[in-house]
Amino acid sequence: MTTRHEVCPAEELTPGERRIVEVGNLAIGVFNIDGEYYALNNVCPHQLAPLCEGRITGTVTSESVGEYDWEKNGQIVQCPWHHWEFDITTGESVFNPHKVRTRTFDVEVESKSDRDEQVSCYGTSLQGDEPPVQTYDVEIEEDIIVLYI
Amino acid sequence: MSSQGPKGAEAVGLTIDTDVHQTRASDEEIEQYLPKRYQSIGVELPGRMYNNPGGVLREDVQNEDGTPAGSTPENIQTHLFDKFGIDYGILTGDILSLSVLPNRDYAHELARAYNELLVDKWLSADERFLGSVVVAPQNPKGAAELIREYGSHPQNKQVLMNSVSRGGYGHPYYWPIYEAAEEMDLPMALHPSNQGAGMSEPPNAVGYPSNYFARHNAMPMLHIGQLNSLMSEGVFAEFPTLDWVFIECGFTWVPMMMWRMDKDWKGLRQQVPWLKKAPSKYIIENTYYTTQPIAEPERPEQLEQIFEMMHADKTLMFSSDYPHWDNDHPEYGLPKMSESLRKRIMYENAEELYKVSE
Numbered sequence: 001m002t003t004r005h006e007v008c009p010a011e012e013l014t015p016g017e018r019r020i021v022e023v024g025n026l027a028i029g030v031f032n033i034d035g036e037y038y039a040l041n042n043v044c045p046h047q048l049a050p051l052c053e054g055r056i057t058g059t060v061t062s063e064s065v066g067e068y069d070w071e072k073n074g075q076i077v078q079c080p081w082h083h084w085e086f087d088i089t090t091g092e093s094v095f096n097p098h099k100v101r102t103r104t105f106d107v108e109v110e111s112k113s114d115r116d117e118q119v120s121c122y123g124t125s126l127q128g129d130e131p132p133v134q135t136y137d138v139e140i141e142e143d144i145i146v147l148y149i
Numbered sequence: 150m151s152s153q154g155p156k157g158a159e160a161v162g163l164t165i166d167t168d169v170h171q172t173r174a175s176d177e178e179i180e181q182y183l184p185k186r187y188q189s190i191g192v193e194l195p196g197r198m199y200n201n202p203g204g205v206l207r208e209d210v211q212n213e214d215g216t217p218a219g220s221t222p223e224n225i226q227t228h229l230f231d232k233f234g235i236d237y238g239i240l241t242g243d244i245l246s247l248s249v250l251p252n253r254d255y256a257h258e259l260a261r262a263y264n265e266l267l268v269d270k271w272l273s274a275d276e277r278f279l280g281s282v283v284v285a286p287q288n289p290k291g292a293a294e295l296i297r298e299y300g301s302h303p304q305n306k307q308v309l310m311n312s313v314s315r316g317g318y319g320h321p322y323y324w325p326i327y328e329a330a331e332e333m334d335l336p337m338a339l340h341p342s343n344q345g346a347g348m349s350e351p352p353n354a355v356g357y358p359s360n361y362f363a364r365h366n367a368m369p370m371l372h373i374g375q376l377n378s379l380m381s382e383g384v385f386a387e388f389p390t391l392d393w394v395f396i397e398c399g400f401t402w403v404p405m406m407m408w409r410m411d412k413d414w415k416g417l418r419q420q421v422p423w424l425k426k427a428p429s430k431y432i433i434e435n436t437y438y439t440t441q442p443i444a445e446p447e448r449p450e451q452l453e454q455i456f457e458m459m460h461a462d463k464t465l466m467f468s469s470d471y472p473h474w475d476n477d478h479p480e481y482g483l484p485k486m487s488e489s490l491r492k493r494i495m496y497e498n499a500e501e502l503y504k505v506s507e
């Protein structure tokens with residue numbers, strides 16, 4: 001059964017950043033790549049190192065010998081041990097995408113509209129019977145990142 | 150953070166990690182021990198000619214203040230010893246590339262300063278830290294001095310030199326080092342560093358490879374070359390009680406060299422008449438190899454055959470290489486093997502070689 005877990009407010013995870021969260025006995029890396037969110041198991045299939053704590057980088061491909069093409073900038077995480085590269089968007093390794101991969105999880109951004117706040121305008125402090133400074137009811141729409149496991 | 154983390158000492162059993170790199174937090178740590186004449190120079194080592202795009206130190210275990218992994222006793226205690234239940238770690242440091250410096254005196258003083266720091270900062274911090282006396286091989290007389298001086302520290306368990314040298318280590322030029330090591334009852338150990346830089350020989354027999362990938366692949370050739378030199382020049386015959394540890398350059402080549410040397414010895418013995426027994430016998434009795442980076446054959450069980458061929462129950466010792474990028478996991482790094490062989494590799498071989506509890 002899928003369960004829902006709030007990770008953090010969306011603004012706390014800006015593009016290019018990641019956060020490791022623990023849910024039960026799972027550790028999961030949540031990544032923001034250009035405003036899209038992805039989640040990977042923080043366990044490398046090689047020697048079980050904390051994969052998601054490695055460098056976020058790109059990868060290099062080649063059309064022919066002697067050529068280098070930089071690709072997938074910001075979309076690759078490199079295991080901090082032994083440097084195997086994984087595509088954050090799919091969990092697949094670069095060197096053997098079909099056989100060597102790490103588990104991915106669904107992650108979404110949800111609006112949260114259940115917080116009403118009284119926000120005061122700027123004004124002088126109230127004295128005696130002076131009318132109160134005008135107030136507004138403000139609904140702050142806060143986006144939160146949610147993980148489904 | 151890994152949820153499927155190790156079960157610690159219970160799972161791994163008694164363990165000696167034979168390659169742990171304590172790392173200086175800054176050059177000043179070493180510089181404070183340099184003599185006046187080198188204070189203005191400080192630590193000047195050749196830069197890396199070969200670069201790893203992902204860096205060399207593990208980034209998941211950096212200290213919070215940004216200092217590198219391995220730069221404080223707590224870092225190694227927390228992320229290696231306590232996490233995996235390691236009983237002892239042989240410290241191999243971060244300064245071996247001093248052997249590629251042309252200035253013999255300066256290289257020697259750097260080694261001395263390093264050894265001072267080792268005693269002051271590391272050996273005093275935890276009994277689980279066992280040291281290696283680092284020497285500058287281009288200065289054999291100075292090296293022998295350092296071995297006699299620092300080798301008497303009860304936690305210093307071996308003499309360590311870069312695998313990279315000018316000419317093979319079998320040459321009698323280096324023998325004063327071995328005399329001192331034998332006298333102090335310490336094994337000699339070799340570990341590669343910055344091969345190809347400074348005045349070092351090319352990292353492999355066909356010259357300078359183009360990139361880190363190729364240089365890393367070629368590391369076994371360093372130790373094949375050194376073992377060949379030690380054997381042919383008669384170091385094992387001249388220093389029969391001196392043991393040698395070959396760190397981080399693989400071990401699957403050991404059977405190949407045993408067989409090849411034995412075969413050649415039968416017909417070419419006249420050139421090495423001092424060898425009183427087949428070379429493989431010296432290899433089994435006088436040499437040790439460390440596991441990391443573990444070989445990962447298509448069928449992991451094939452490694453068991455290699456273990457048997459190289460007499461791993463006498464010659465192989467576990468190493469993690471913490472905190473370097475290619476370090477091996479103490480529990481998941483090694484393939485399945487019999488419990489008795491696992492014990493030999495994880496603890497007993499190193500226990501017997503280093504006499505850790507003395």
Ligand code: FES
Nearest residue numbers: 044046047079082
């Ligand atoms: S543990 Fe991740 S690449 Fe080895």
